[in-house]
Amino acid sequence: MKKNIALFAAASTLFLNSAVTVAAPTAAKATTVAELRDKALQSDAVAYDIVEGLTTEIGQRQAGTEAEARARVWSVNKLKALGFENVRVEEYQMPTWVRGAETAEIIAPFPQKLAVAALGNSGSTGEAGLDAEIVYFPTIEDLRAAPDGSLRGKIAFVSHNMKATQDGSSYGAFGPARFVGPNIAAKKGAAAIVIRSVGTDYHRNPHTGNTNFEPGVTPIPAAALSIPDAENLQRMIARGKPVRIKLKLTPRNIGMQTSGNVLAEVKGSDPSLPIIVIACHLDSWDLGTGAIDDAAGCGIIGAAAKHLQSMGQPKRTVRLLWAGAEEVGIWGGRDYGEKHANEPHALAMESDFGAGKVWAVDFRLPESANALRAQIVSALAPLGVVPRRELAGGGADIGAIIAAQKLGIVDLQQDGTKYFDLHHTPDDTLDKIDKAELRQNVAAWVAALGYLANYEGELKPELAQ
Amino acid sequence: MKKNIALFAAASTLFLNSAVTVAAPTAAKATTVAELRDKALQSDAVAYDIVEGLTTEIGQRQAGTEAEARARVWSVNKLKALGFENVRVEEYQMPTWVRGAETAEIIAPFPQKLAVAALGNSGSTGEAGLDAEIVYFPTIEDLRAAPDGSLRGKIAFVSHNMKATQDGSSYGAFGPARFVGPNIAAKKGAAAIVIRSVGTDYHRNPHTGNTNFEPGVTPIPAAALSIPDAENLQRMIARGKPVRIKLKLTPRNIGMQTSGNVLAEVKGSDPSLPIIVIACHLDSWDLGTGAIDDAAGCGIIGAAAKHLQSMGQPKRTVRLLWAGAEEVGIWGGRDYGEKHANEPHALAMESDFGAGKVWAVDFRLPESANALRAQIVSALAPLGVVPRRELAGGGADIGAIIAAQKLGIVDLQQDGTKYFDLHHTPDDTLDKIDKAELRQNVAAWVAALGYLANYEGELKPELAQ
Numbered sequence: 055m056k057k058n059i060a061l062f063a064a065a066s067t068l069f070l071n072s073a074v075t076v077a078a079p080t081a082a083k084a085t086t087v088a089e090l091r092d093k094a095l096q097s098d099a100v101a102y103d104i105v106e107g108l109t110t111e112i113g114q115r116q117a118g119t120e121a122e123a124r125a126r127v128w129s130v131n132k133l134k135a136l137g138f139e140n141v142r143v144e145e146y147q148m149p150t151w152v153r154g155a156e157t158a159e160i161i162a163p164f165p166q167k168l169a170v171a172a173l174g175n176s177g178s179t180g181e182a183g184l185d186a187e188i189v190y191f192p193t194i195e196d197l198r199a200a201p202d203g204s205l206r207g208k209i210a211f212v213s214h215n216m217k218a219t220q221d222g223s224s225y226g227a228f229g230p231a232r233f234v235g236p237n238i239a240a241k242k243g244a245a246a247i248v249i250r251s252v253g254t255d256y257h258r259n260p261h262t263g264n265t266n267f268e269p270g271v272t273p274i275p276a277a278a279l280s281i282p283d284a285e286n287l288q289r290m291i292a293r294g295k296p297v298r299i300k301l302k303l304t305p306r307n308i309g310m311q312t313s314g315n316v317l318a319e320v321k322g323s324d325p326s327l328p329i330i331v332i333a334c335h336l337d338s339w340d341l342g343t344g345a346i347d348d349a350a351g352c353g354i355i356g357a358a359a360k361h362l363q364s365m366g367q368p369k370r371t372v373r374l375l376w377a378g379a380e381e382v383g384i385w386g387g388r389d390y391g392e393k394h395a396n397e398p399h400a401l402a403m404e405s406d407f408g409a410g411k412v413w414a415v416d417f418r419l420p421e422s423a424n425a426l427r428a429q430i431v432s433a434l435a436p437l438g439v440v441p442r443r444e445l446a447g448g449g450a451d452i453g454a455i456i457a458a459q460k461l462g463i464v465d466l467q468q469d470g471t472k473y474f475d476l477h478h479t480p481d482d483t484l485d486k487i488d489k490a491e492l493r494q495n496v497a498a499w500v501a502a503l504g505y506l507a508n509y510e511g512e513l514k515p516e517l518a519q
Numbered sequence: 520m521k522k523n524i525a526l527f528a529a530a531s532t533l534f535l536n537s538a539v540t541v542a543a544p545t546a547a548k549a550t551t552v553a554e555l556r557d558k559a560l561q562s563d564a565v566a567y568d569i570v571e572g573l574t575t576e577i578g579q580r581q582a583g584t585e586a587e588a589r590a591r592v593w594s595v596n597k598l599k600a601l602g603f604e605n606v607r608v609e610e611y612q613m614p615t616w617v618r619g620a621e622t623a624e625i626i627a628p629f630p631q632k633l634a635v636a637a638l639g640n641s642g643s644t645g646e647a648g649l650d651a652e653i654v655y656f657p658t659i660e661d662l663r664a665a666p667d668g669s670l671r672g673k674i675a676f677v678s679h680n681m682k683a684t685q686d687g688s689s690y691g692a693f694g695p696a697r698f699v700g701p702n703i704a705a706k707k708g709a710a711a712i713v714i715r716s717v718g719t720d721y722h723r724n725p726h727t728g729n730t731n732f733e734p735g736v737t738p739i740p741a742a743a744l745s746i747p748d749a750e751n752l753q754r755m756i757a758r759g760k761p762v763r764i765k766l767k768l769t770p771r772n773i774g775m776q777t778s779g780n781v782l783a784e785v786k787g788s789d790p791s792l793p794i795i796v797i798a799c800h801l802d803s804w805d806l807g808t809g810a811i812d813d814a815a816g817c818g819i820i821g822a823a824a825k826h827l828q829s830m831g832q833p834k835r836t837v838r839l840l841w842a843g844a845e846e847v848g849i850w851g852g853r854d855y856g857e858k859h860a861n862e863p864h865a866l867a868m869e870s871d872f873g874a875g876k877v878w879a880v881d882f883r884l885p886e887s888a889n890a891l892r893a894q895i896v897s898a899l900a901p902l903g904v905v906p907r908r909e910l911a912g913g914g915a916d917i918g919a920i921i922a923a924q925k926l927g928i929v930d931l932q933q934d935g936t937k938y939f940d941l942h943h944t945p946d947d948t949l950d951k952i953d954k955a956e957l958r959q960n961v962a963a964w965v966a967a968l969g970y971l972a973n974y975e976g977e978l979k980p981e982l983a984q
Contacts, residue, residue: 110754113631121630165586166578166808169945257722258807258945282948286808289575289949342723343631343751480634480723483747484754 087504117379118150154304183302335380342482351405358499368507391454404449552969582844583615619769648767715749800845807947816870823964833972856919869914
């Protein structure tokens with residue numbers, strides 16, 4: 055953190071002088087980057103076209119299913135049509151879970167139906183369903199504190215008070231209700247678990263998403279209630295009478311299936327320079343059409359790479375990674391990390407937080423790249439993007455290759471205030487895309503990539519000094 | 520209309536002098552009305568309690584079902600507990616349609632599921648479902664223009680461009696896609712019809728609601744797509760290839776069932792004065808919990824009548840009508856009109872447009888009541904309510920009694936800008952109630968009822984002069 059603050063101070067100083075620096079371009083084509091950035095702000099053609107196409111012509115594209123396979127074919131055609139090079143699919147196998155029927159209803163004391171969706175890796179209740187009493191836990195900590203065996207034959211209900219945050223950090227704070235709640239409940243003997251959806255909206259659309267059971271723990275039926283339903287259930291519980299629900303979930307594990315990454319490139323002029331990889335993920339959850347999660351990311355990086363092409367050949371190769379199977383365990387990102395572990399990379403970036411405006415930029419670069427950093431900060435400033443003291447962390451799909459090669463990272467942080475209104479719900483559809491914000495994203499990526507792809511110096515932070 | 524404008528001019532003149540008029544109360548207890556109004560603004564106890572109770576302890580209360588019967592029991596208990604008199608149920612029989620399974624999916628060219636809900640009175644596809652090509656009509660007028668027989672074996676898809684309006688008038692303009700679209704499509708030989716939901720939101724929640732087939736026309740399967748799904752379907756159609764969908768709807772007609780109205784009274788001191796009836800409806804559609812449609816109305820009139828009681832006994836009896844079976848054909852309102860046709864009524868009011876703020880007041884009163892009208896206008900002004908030139912029209916549940924006895928009417932017009940985001944959807948839940956706006960509604964009702972219930976003059980407009 056200390057080092058990070060020092061870096062920030064250095065960059066700030068440079069930033070104050072950046073008008074001069076940028077006005078007199080050095081290694082990177084400063085004028086061209088600014089022009090390209092401003093051009094990106096004017097048109098959403100490529101980015102919106104990708105989001106519109108994937109959501110309309112494919113729709114949901116759950117990992118390991120035939121829909122994801124259709125999405126790969128679609129993506130190869132699209133990326134070729136856009137003029138990228140080395141467009142290809144790299145396949146891998148992965149275990150696949152698919153949704154079945156899902157219903158939930160209050161049996162007593164106040165009979166009514168609840169809007170529910172199984173969590174990824176949920177067990178099945180069987181066709182007959184499960185009729186059991188609810189045991190209420192206001193937070194995941196309350197569930198953790200429940201005595202072992204106390205939930206035998208019961209359905210645990212875990213709530214929380216997630217609120218929207220600009221940086222999405224509340225997902226980390228409240229997500230464990232989904233990530234580990236079912237495993238905890240299973241170990242304490244619960245027959246099943248329902249959670250308040252990990253989300254910030256008030257619609258009857260449950261938020262699905264993966265949960266994981268430890269080896270040796272038998273998966274129990276695990277589902278999310280929509281937030282209005284969870285609050286209704288809490289009001290019933292507050293009346294003091296035992297609440298029984300009937301839950302039916304019939305998901306299945308269908309074994310190993312094929313998934314894959316789609317790759318494409320803007321070839322650089324100097325093959326001796328390690329490449330830059332930019333990522334999104336192609337798979338989506340199955341309830342919506344995956345517009346913000348993550349067709350938007352693929353649209354943003356696809357459009358940015360296309361703009362970069364129009365600048366003339368960059369020095370470094372920029373590779374697009376439209377990863378498969380992110381939602382269900384980052385299978386695509388791991389496969390990329392393994393298959394490309396020995397291919398020299400310099401830096402990685404990812405877009406996987408919707409289509410909200412970029413408001414901040416974080417870096418993980420060597421100190422030797424401070425002038426580059428200042429150029430990027432300066433090019434982002436007209437878009438309302440501020441540099442932060444945070445160290446860039448990258449994203450899920452680039453995690454493996456970053457870890458393998460200790461890469462440089464630039465994070466263009468999107469405003470996620472509304473992201474968890476839609477995340478993993480049926481409501482993740484094209485109409486949620488704000489075209490002006492989408493364009494601003496592309497412009498920000500152009501501003502960063504325009505400099506990064508033409509920078510010949512070291513980009514990996516551990517080689518600094 | 521001319522008469523109405525003249526009335527408005529007279530009222531406006533009086534309104535300008537109303538500060539004086541109200542400061543020196545005449546027949547009605549002006550000071551008390553103002554105090555009561557301001558007290559109503561401070562507490563949402565009764566109104567919110569009713570909405571919270573109905574949505575939590577009953578939930579959906581579709582007409583003719585056991586859920587509506589439970590709602591009547593709940594209401595009788597609640598109205599008695601609030602201290603009203605003559606609390607009772609008046610039952611009637613009505614034909615009842617209930618929802619079955621419902622799914623829709625694109626078969627070709629872009630396979631994906633659609634969010635769909637059957638319309639009330641829809642026919643059934645049978646368990647096997649129906650697989651047919653879509654014929655697209657941008658508006659109901661385009662459907663009307665289709666040649667007879669041109670839809671044989673096809674599924675009509677009717678869209679529209681409904682936009683939100685403050686007064687809800689767009690429901691009249693765009694509602695026919697649902698009200699009569701299925702009947703038109705059936706007569707032209709369509710196998711089924713799907714419509715863009717008659718609504719103004721962008722959530723994956725279809726808007727249900729009744730449709731009606733003419734005698735002799737066999738009901739076809741008829742369903743609403745959520746607005747994101749309807750727009751997705753339009754984008755597919757725009758690509759120019761035939762679009763096939765598989766539709767499964769298995770609703771059933773379960774014959775004549777019992778429904779009923781719940782009545783309660785604030786008894787007036789002068790039994791020779793014709794009564795005032797104030798209405799909401801107790802039934803709801805089955806997808807949501809009927810918070811804004813229309814538990815809110817029952818909460819508003821219940822709370823207003825309770826405040827009126829606390830003013831001391833009014834001169835006229837004020838009767839609460841919590842009507843049954845409004846959604847499926849105004850069975851409760853008609854039953855009330857028939858059973859009470861010979862009981863002298865003076866005036867009717869209704870609350871059935873959600874819980875949005877009251878922004879305008881319309882009247883249908885004799886000219887002899889202009890001073891009363893001015894008092895009400897003056898009492899509503901501090902709530903931000905403006906008098907309009909529109910002639911009050913009443914509401915569905917009071918339509919029959921108004922027609923039978925040519926009653927006076929006061930309409931407290933609510934802001935309906937957001938109403939059709941939620942109307943008849945799963946999203947009509949308690950969390951959509953804004954407590955401050957609910958209180959303002961109660962205060963407006965208190966302001967009107969406080970004067971009306973203590974007014975001894977003529978209230979029926981046709982007896983004016």
